[in-house]
Amino acid sequence: MTILSFSQHARARMQQRSLSAWDCEFIAKSGTAIRRDRIQLLDRDVRRETTARTLAIARLARDLKVRSVDRGPADISRHQSRIQALKREIERIEKLRGALIVQVGATVVTCMHPNERSKRRASRHPRLRA
Numbered sequence: 117m118t119i120l121s122f123s124q125h126a127r128a129r130m131q132q133r134s135l136s137a138w139d140c141e142f143i144a145k146s147g148t149a150i151r152r153d154r155i156q157l158l159d160r161d162v163r164r165e166t167t168a169r170t171l172a173i174a175r176l177a178r179d180l181k182v183r184s185v186d187r188g189p190a191d192i193s194r195h196q197s198r199i200q201a202l203k204r205e206i207e208r209i210e211k212l213r214g215a216l217i218v219q220v221g222a223t224v225v226t227c228m229h230p231n232e233r234s235k236r237r238a239s240r241h242p243r244l245r246a
Contacts, residue, residue, distance in 0.1 A: 119222070120144060126217075126224045133229055135215070140224050142209070143217050153225075156216040157209075165209050169202045176202075 120141055122130065130140065146165055147155040180195045214230030 120219070121223045123223055123225050126226050129226050129228065133227065135227050135229075139208075139212055139215070140217050140227055143212065143215055143227075144219060144224070147217070150216075153220055154216060154218050156230075157212050157214060159213065162209055162213045166206050169206050169209075173199050173202050 120137070122137070122140070126140075130136070143157050144155055146161050147157040148161055150156050176195050176199050180192065180199075215227065216230065217227045218225045
C-alpha cells in the first residue's frame with residue numbers, strides 16, 4: 117500500500133465513519149478518480165478486486181487439495197488461514213463499495229460512505245457505473 121497522510125479533519129471523519137487507514141489507502145489504490153481530487157470505489161473496482169481474491173482462494177484450495185498428501189499440518193494450516201484472510205478481505209471490500217476519499221497530493225482531506233443521494237447520482241452517470 118502507498119503511504120498516505122491524513123489531515124486532522126480526515127482522522128476525525130475516519131473515526132466517526134468507522135474507516136481505517138487501510139480502507140482509505142485501499143480506496144486510493146483501487147478506486148476510480150471521479151474528479152481531480154476525489155477517488156471513489158465503484159462497483160467495477162469492487163468487482164475487479166473481489167474477483168482477484170476469489171481466484172486466489174480457488175488456487176489455494178486447489179493447491180491444498182492436490183498436495184495435501186505431501187504437506188505437513190503446518191502447511192495445511194497456513195493455507196487455510198490464508199484462505200480465511202482472503203475471505204475476510206472480500207467482505208471488507210464489499211462494505212467499502214461506493215466509499216469516497218478526497219485527496220490533495222498524498223494527504224487525505226476527508227472520507228465518506230455513500231448515501232442514497234450519491235448512489236442515485238452515480239446510477240444516472242454511465243461513467244460512474246460500469
